[in-house]
Amino acid sequence: MKILVPLKRVADPDNANKVKIPAAGDKIETTGLEWKPNPFDEYALEAALRLTENGQTPKVRAGEVVVVTFGPKETEQTLRAALATGADRAIRIDTTDDKLDGDLVARALAALIEKEKPDVVVMGKQAVDGDSNQVGQILAELLDWPMATFAATIKEEAGALVVSREVDGGVATMRVKLPAIVTVDLRIVAPTSVYSTKTAATFKYNDGVRFAALPAIMAAKKKLLVEIKLADLAADQALKVEYKAFQAPPARKAGIKVKDVTELVTRLKNEAKVL
Amino acid sequence: MADILVVAEVAEGKLKKTTHSAVTFARTASAALGGTYSILVMGDAVSDAAAEAASLGAAKVITVEDASLKIYLAERFAPTVAAIGKGFAVVVGTASAFGKDLLPRVAGRLASGYAADITEVIASGDKLTYKRPMFAGNAFGMATIATPIHVVSVRQSAFSATEPAGTSPIEKGAFTAPTGNAHGRVELLSLEQVKSERPELAEARVVVSGGRALKEKFSEVLDPLCDVLGAALGASRAACDAGYAPSDLQVGQTGKVVAPSLYFAIGISGAIQHLAGMKGSKVIVAINKDGDAPIFQVADYGLVADLFPSVPELVKQIKAVKAG
Structure with a gap:
């Protein structure tokens, strides 16, 4: 199975409260924040690796995992890290970070997929900077492929994937025939979330994503990484959605500390009037 | 043309409460644009849900019934939503699991811009700007959409439920059968709903x-x-x-x-x-x-x-x- 995994770098999500909005309100300032891979994309990569291996022998890839990102030269760090983790090959679509929207990314990915012909695209359900949750769905529509969004588990069958999705108030389980798009949710990296046809049903993964070992980091430098110009994939680069202004959220002041349950209940009743 | 189409969410033949938040958005935005809003109700048998939708002050309720719409799959719903949505300035739903799954796919089909999970709509003349949380709610972006049709999902907790108001006419809309490959390559195997006595x-x-x-x-x-x-x-x-x-x-x-x-x-x-x-x-x-x-x-x-x-x-x- 050949899997394409799109990756995006985002400003360190654990410090998202440190993003700043200048007085002019015309942009978001992330200076001083480290770039990290979008966590959902890391989960997507882990799911793709699990789908292309026997869990017992994770160094042997059955199939191919190709990672792709959009951005300037420095985003190759994100790709190299993914190659060290186990991806086979990488593509950087050369562009600046700020000249993109979900629609343009989806259109460029669709054009890339016409060339690469993967069996599955596994991607994060959303990037934690824009929080839009859209590219996978738009891409599926452009390709006329079936999709399974917000996947919590994936089980490979011959020519298909059985995916359980977390929906409001329950779980929807679906079968998508390949080629297909899967967008992943948090729990896709739990020990029993993803099984290829090669992995025994009794096998349990470690919780979370795998990390690259030092020799793999060295070897990753030799793996193939090619650059494609965005213009070669999308002639029309007009954005459909633009952000011309930003606002800081209203600051929430810390309240008071109460000394005991009695004071809490009294204040909730008499002061906040919510009981 | 500045009318708004609300895509209703239906479960077991009933209108889901999530729909009310999208209606609240539509009421505000259509008033600002000087247009009206309609509610699209889809499923295999939707007369009960349509009757509920008809009490929400819409210019009309459009029903589309087809056996293939009995269970929700984006691949089956998107063609009809997009075909009917073509006659509107804004196609809106609530950012529930249903809306988040379906609406970007509709946007892709309409080649339209999509603003996700918005918390406020600001009208200036006939232009709408959508305020939406980003960076885990640590910033709000003011999004503008450049395409003639806007596709929008609204955050349920930011748009309070609409109270009933009047009775809207109910009319039948055309079912657009999916063509192409996607709809035939996906099936729902099971839907396990956890029943709870507690509020959602x-x-x-x-x-x-x-x-x-x-x-x-x-x-x-x-x-x-x-x-x-x-x-x-x-x-x-x-x-x-x-x-x-x-x-x-x-x-x-x-x-x-x-x-x-x-x-x-x-x-x-x-x-x-x-x-x-x-x-x-x-x-x-x-x-x-x-x-x-x-x-x-x-x-x-x-x-x-x-x-x-x-x-x-x-x-x-x-x-x-x-x-x-």
Whole structure:
């Protein structure tokens, strides 16, 4: 199975409260924040690796995992890290970070997929900077492929994937025939979330994503990484959605500390009037 | 042409409450644009849901019935939504699991811009700007859409439910059968709905959420508090990941976003991604052993205490207050 995994770098999500909005309100300032891979994309990569291996022998890839990102030269760090983790090959679509929207990314990915012909695209359900949750769905529509969004588990069958999705108030389980798009949710990296046809049903993964070992980091430098110009994939680069202004959220002041349950209940009743 | 199409969410033949939030958006935005709004109700048999939708003040309710729409699959719904949506300036739904799944696919089909999970719409003349949270709610972006049709999903907790108003005519709309490959290559194998007596998280007036500190006693400790308050039960990501609470209870950036009148954070430290899901709450109460936990920076009332004796005591005292 050949899997394409799109990756995006985002400003360190654990410090998202440190993003700043200048007085002019015309942009978001992330200076001083480290770039990290979008966590959902890391989960997507882990799911793709699990789908292309026997869990017992994770160094042997059955199939191919190709990672792709959009951005300037420095985003190759994100790709190299993914190659060290186990991806086979990488593509950087050369562009600046700020000249993109979900629609343009989806259109460029669709054009890339016409060339690469993967069996599955596994991607994060959303990037934690824009929080839009859209590219996978738009891409599926452009390709006329079936999709399974917000996947919590994936089980490979011959020519298909059985995916359980977390929906409001329950779980929807679906079968998508390949080629297909899967967008992943948090729990896709739990020990029993993803099984290829090669992995025994009794096998349990470690919780979370795998990390690259030092020799793999060295070897990753030799793996193939090619650059494609965005213009070669999308002639029309007009954005459909633009952000011309930003606002800081209203600051929430810390309240008071109460000394005991009695004071809490009294204040909730008499002061906040919510009981 | 500045009319708005609301895509209703239907479950088991009934209109889901989520629909009301998209209608509230449509009421505001159509008034600003000087147009009207219509509600699209789709399924295999939707007369009950359409009748409910007809009480929400729309210019009309459009029903599309087809056996293939009995269960929701984006691949089957998107062609009809897009075909009917072509006659409107804005296609809107609520950012529930249904809306988040379907609407971007509709946007792709219409080659239209999509603004996700918006919390406010601002009209200036006939131009709409959409305010939406980004970076886990640490910034709001003001999005403008350049395409003739806008596709939008609204955050349920930011648009209060619409009250009934008048009776709208109901008319039949055309079913657009999917062509191409996608719809034939996807099937729903099962849908396990967890039935709960409690109010839905996104709609509840009071939410009680627990963190990892509750361990196996998650329900044992929190259920009585929910019962006495008529509250919905929520959980932090850590509690869900550890298996103490089912994942559909997760409140946060990547789970449910809630904004109740009263929110209890019990044994929750207050990671950024959790705060993103609850800091719009009116009154926040935090109980945590660790006085330095970040949750206290957003809590109106903080109690630094061991939750295990505190919560039962809280239940007892609230019961006493409610009794009289």
